[in-house]
Amino acid sequence: xxxxxSTTRNLRRRNRSAVLRELLRNGETTRGQLAGALSLSPAxxxxxxxxxxxxxxxxxxxxxxSDGGRPTTTLSIRPEGAFFIGADVGExxxxxxxxxxxxxxxxxxxxxxxxxxxxPTELSEALYAAIDEAVLAAGSPANIYGVGLGMPGIxxxxxxxxxxxxxxIYAQSxxxxxxxxxxxxxxxxxxxxxxxxxxxxxxxxxxxxxxxxVTDGVVALLGxxxxxxxxxxxxxxxxxxxxxxxxxxxxxxxxxPLCNCGSRGCLEAYVGGGGIARRWREAxxxxxxxxxxxxxxxxxxxxxxDAVATRVLDESVEILGLGLSNLVNLMNPERxxxxxxxxxxxxxxxxxxxxxxxxxxxxxxxxxxFDLVPSKIGRDGIALGAALLAVEKLVETxxxxxxxxxx
Amino acid sequence: xxxxxSTTRNLRRRNRSAVLRELLRNGETTRGQLAGALSLSPAxxxxxxxxxxxxxxxxxxxxxxSDGGRPTTTLSIRPEGAFFIGADVGExxxxxxxxxxxxxxxxxxxxxxxxxxxxPTELSEALYAAIDEAVLAAGSPANIYGVGLGMPGIxxxxxxxxxxxxxxIYAQSxxxxxxxxxxxxxxxxxxxxxxxxxxxxxxxxxxxxxxxxVTDGVVALLGxxxxxxxxxxxxxxxxxxxxxxxxxxxxxxxxxPLCNCGSRGCLEAYVGGGGIARRWREAxxxxxxxxxxxxxxxxxxxxxxDAVATRVLDESVEILGLGLSNLVNLMNPERxxxxxxxxxxxxxxxxxxxxxxxxxxxxxxxxxxFDLVPSKIGRDGIALGAALLAVEKLVETxxxxxxxxxx
DNA sequence: CGAGTTACGGTAAGTCGTAAATTAACCCTT
DNA sequence: AAGGGTTAATTTACGACTTACCGTAACTCG
Numbered sequence: 001x002x003x004x005x006s007t008t009r010n011l012r013r014r015n016r017s018a019v020l021r022e023l024l025r026n027g028e029t030t031r032g033q034l035a036g037a038l039s040l041s042p043a044x045x046x047x048x049x050x051x052x053x054x055x056x057x058x059x060x061x062x063x064x065x066s067d068g069g070r071p072t073t074t075l076s077i078r079p080e081g082a083f084f085i086g087a088d089v090g091e092x093x094x095x096x097x098x099x100x101x102x103x104x105x106x107x108x109x110x111x112x113x114x115x116x117x118x119x120p121t122e123l124s125e126a127l128y129a130a131i132d133e134a135v136l137a138a139g140s141p142a143n144i145y146g147v148g149l150g151m152p153g154i155x156x157x158x159x160x161x162x163x164x165x166x167x168x169i170y171a172q173s174x175x176x177x178x179x180x181x182x183x184x185x186x187x188x189x190x191x192x193x194x195x196x197x198x199x200x201x202x203x204x205x206x207x208x209x210x211x212x213x214v215t216d217g218v219v220a221l222l223g224x225x226x227x228x229x230x231x232x233x234x235x236x237x238x239x240x241x242x243x244x245x246x247x248x249x250x251x252x253x254x255x256x257p258l259c260n261c262g263s264r265g266c267l268e269a270y271v272g273g274g275g276i277a278r279r280w281r282e283a284x285x286x287x288x289x290x291x292x293x294x295x296x297x298x299x300x301x302x303x304x305x306d307a308v309a310t311r312v313l314d315e316s317v318e319i320l321g322l323g324l325s326n327l328v329n330l331m332n333p334e335r336x337x338x339x340x341x342x343x344x345x346x347x348x349x350x351x352x353x354x355x356x357x358x359x360x361x362x363x364x365x366x367x368x369x370f371d372l373v374p375s376k377i378g379r380d381g382i383a384l385g386a387a388l389l390a391v392e393k394l395v396e397t398x399x400x401x402x403x404x405x406x407x
Numbered sequence: 408x409x410x411x412x413s414t415t416r417n418l419r420r421r422n423r424s425a426v427l428r429e430l431l432r433n434g435e436t437t438r439g440q441l442a443g444a445l446s447l448s449p450a451x452x453x454x455x456x457x458x459x460x461x462x463x464x465x466x467x468x469x470x471x472x473s474d475g476g477r478p479t480t481t482l483s484i485r486p487e488g489a490f491f492i493g494a495d496v497g498e499x500x501x502x503x504x505x506x507x508x509x510x511x512x513x514x515x516x517x518x519x520x521x522x523x524x525x526x527p528t529e530l531s532e533a534l535y536a537a538i539d540e541a542v543l544a545a546g547s548p549a550n551i552y553g554v555g556l557g558m559p560g561i562x563x564x565x566x567x568x569x570x571x572x573x574x575x576i577y578a579q580s581x582x583x584x585x586x587x588x589x590x591x592x593x594x595x596x597x598x599x600x601x602x603x604x605x606x607x608x609x610x611x612x613x614x615x616x617x618x619x620x621v622t623d624g625v626v627a628l629l630g631x632x633x634x635x636x637x638x639x640x641x642x643x644x645x646x647x648x649x650x651x652x653x654x655x656x657x658x659x660x661x662x663x664p665l666c667n668c669g670s671r672g673c674l675e676a677y678v679g680g681g682g683i684a685r686r687w688r689e690a691x692x693x694x695x696x697x698x699x700x701x702x703x704x705x706x707x708x709x710x711x712x713d714a715v716a717t718r719v720l721d722e723s724v725e726i727l728g729l730g731l732s733n734l735v736n737l738m739n740p741e742r743x744x745x746x747x748x749x750x751x752x753x754x755x756x757x758x759x760x761x762x763x764x765x766x767x768x769x770x771x772x773x774x775x776x777f778d779l780v781p782s783k784i785g786r787d788g789i790a791l792g793a794a795l796l797a798v799e800k801l802v803e804t805x806x807x808x809x810x811x812x813x814x
Numbered sequence: 815c816g817a818g819t820t821a822c823g824g825t826a827a828g829t830c831g832t833a834a835a836t837t838a839a840c841c842c843t844t
Numbered sequence: 845a846a847g848g849g850t851t852a853a854t855t856t857a858c859g860a861c862t863t864a865c866c867g868t869a870a871c872t873c874g
Contacts, residue, residue, distance in 0.1 A: 071852075332646025451862060477869060
């Protein structure tokens with residue numbers, strides 16, 4: 001089946017990856033801590049750290065006070081050791097961020113793509129412009145190690161026999177034809193990565209956010225549409241063509257309203273931000289055309305005691321709970337993270353109700369084993385997670401071959 | 408987070424595991440093939456094979472004809488190198504199999520547990536008796552390396568802080584209270600393992616059956632109830648308390664008939680073997696009390712053109728397709744395997760219809776990427792997969808510490 | 815029967831990780 | 845202010861593994 005990877009060569013690379021990943025996730029630490037956390041010997045950590053310092057990715061930042069004894073020197077990522085670009089291709093436009101290796105935001109640019117039916121060409125132009133602007137604002141660093149895109153829809157990654165990795169985007173919600181990633185953005189000097197936005201959000205939450213240290217969890221992205229990233233055994237599920245996690249068009253009922261995917265009874269048609277607004281409108285209300293605002297208005301009406309709004313919300317909570325319960329039974333997660341603008345709004349006012357509904361539909365054992373929390377990273381999560389695609393590449397592959405300088 | 412495992416010590420163990428696993432899965436091979444398949448050097452393979460031969464797990468069985476040159480010696484598992492017991496705790500009774508290391512069945516015993524509401528104590532007695540009988544029939548081998556149980560319901564495996572692994576069974580369908588595994592079967596000399604039966608079936612299908620070489624797939628077990636094993640990235644999903652895969656009580660519709668889990672709209676209530684029979688009965692028919700026979704009768708009636716039966720079946724196909732489509736969207740499998748007595752019956756007559764229904768409810772891309780096939784292993788799969796739990800343990804941990812005989 | 819061919823096993827070299835010993839850096843006491 | 849105590853980090857020594865290379869075994873073909 002798979003290859004073994006158990007060669008002495010790969011040992012060093014794997015240890016480098018483990019140490020670097022730990023450094024990125026935990027900020028400042030010490031050699032001793034690393035050795036303990038990764039159950040490596042101090043000597044190995046010293047060696048790997050030396051490599052990383054030679055690569056310019058880490059440095060010693062200071063020392064901890066000691067009461068007798070050599071003080072522990074603290075280690076950190078060298079922020080300017082590498083830069084990454086993350087882009088969130090969203091409903092209203094493109095958000096581009098430049099991050100340094102410490103994963104701090106160096107610049108951020110939003111570019112409106114006004115028309116709802118923006119095509120690949122327009123997006124491509126906006127993306128090039130936004131990236132140029134963001135890079136400039138970040139001080140035009142030379143060592144940009146990759147660009148990551150968080151896209152709506154299915155992002156298929158197929159590795160052909162000739163090893164050329166092709167990424168194709170099937171953005172149904174944008175009415176795009178299948179589009180190759182390199183048609184949107186491609187530069188010879190910088191590798192480009194892409195994944196579905198919900199999955200990049202899940203990656204970000206798993207690195208720093210509400211899903212940190214969670215080995216089995218799901219991150220739901222409720223915006224106009226619905227997305228999902230599933231973390232199982234510490235890894236993001238990909239599936240055979242990396243389209244795993246398409247939760248929005250799973251069915252919560254036989255029949256039901258027509259969804260724009262062409263099917264009926266899709267979860268997204270009920271409890272996506274768009275679906276909630278539509279259902280409130282059909283119940284006789286007249287909310288803002290802006291769906292995010294509409295949800296705010298709905299929640300305000302509910303808190304005023306408005307009966308119609310309450311019914312629409314209760315129904316939403318019930319259906320969302322049903323959808324989540326299916327995930328609870330199937331995945332047995334320890335945590336469910338609710339993100340996206342709709343998810344955050346709902347979580348801020350009705351988190352407990354959603355959790356109760358979910359538990360009500362779930363089997364008892366798994367129902368008792370998860371908790372439901374709001375996203376911790378917020379709206380920059382999609383772009384941040386997209387940038388992490390490039391970071392993970394750097395973590396896995398040492399770019400600089402270290403030479404023994406002495407002798 | 409996790410430890411790294413990247414020590415030189417573990418290298419040998421990992422290579423041993425890889426080679427042994429490959430041997431088990433592929434039957435007879437040669438050193439060269441192993442080296443190629445696992446991308447290990449010939450020397451490494453030679454060393455590992457020498458270890459395995461010293462452990463009594465492998466041996467040279469012959470040689471291939473060569474057209475000039477030293478003939479390739481063929482290697483095989485030594486069947487009597489180890490024995491394993493697998494048990495299928497099913498609806499009507501307990502099936503116990505004894506397997507040798509070549510994973511050939513050496514004996515098989517079925518023990519009726521007539522009453523439907525059999526408790527842990529009765530089951531335990533039946534299990535002890537059946538195992539004793541099966542071991543005797545297999546020639547009472549001394550080197551039995553483990554007993555695996557495929558159980559209905561949730562099998563929770565929790566590793567406590569003191570490393571004592573506790574397995575608890577929540578068999579709702581048997582109306583059991585939470586039961587600790589060691590209360591059912593426990594012998595000091597033989598380790599005991601357990602998992603949900605659908606998951607052990609999935610393991611068996613992944614090793615030899617319809618899911619061999621499938622890295623992302625789902626194996627559905629349709630019997631009286633419904634179970635599922637999800638294979639993702641080559642691994643069986645477990646979840647935080649190893650109850651992942653509980654598909655039977657995911658909801659296919661809001662409301663719907665009451666399920667014996669206490670909830671409404673569960674998939675199992677519609678298209679479990681029991682659910683289908685019940686729905687046919689409610690439509691006015693009078694099938695056998697034996698649900699397996701009832702399904703056969705239903706399918707016969709459909710082939711005769713019986714309108715009521717056809718409606719019940721069409722509905723079943725539709726709902727099963729809907730349930731499967733949710734898995735297709737979520738997991739993006741390359742293959743769906745249909746097993747269990749109900750699954751096999753349905754597959755034998757209506758496989759294409761089920762596939763069509765599933766594709767109809769799924770998103771277009773993932774719909775085009777899976778195929779639907781019947782289980783290849785058949786009814787012994789649950790017990791076989793259960794035995795594999797013990798086999799995997801042997802694969803992972805070399806029991807014999809090899810000593811350098813010379814010097 | 816000998817030459818050619820192929821597979822396997824052994825040997826030497828290089829690499830990596832661990833453990834132990836050593837050095838480095840600092841505090842505290844006298 | 846000097847020396848002992850203490851802890852962190854590095855160096856050294858060693859063992860284990862993989863790899864590359866070479867020799868040998870075993871068989872076929874001419």
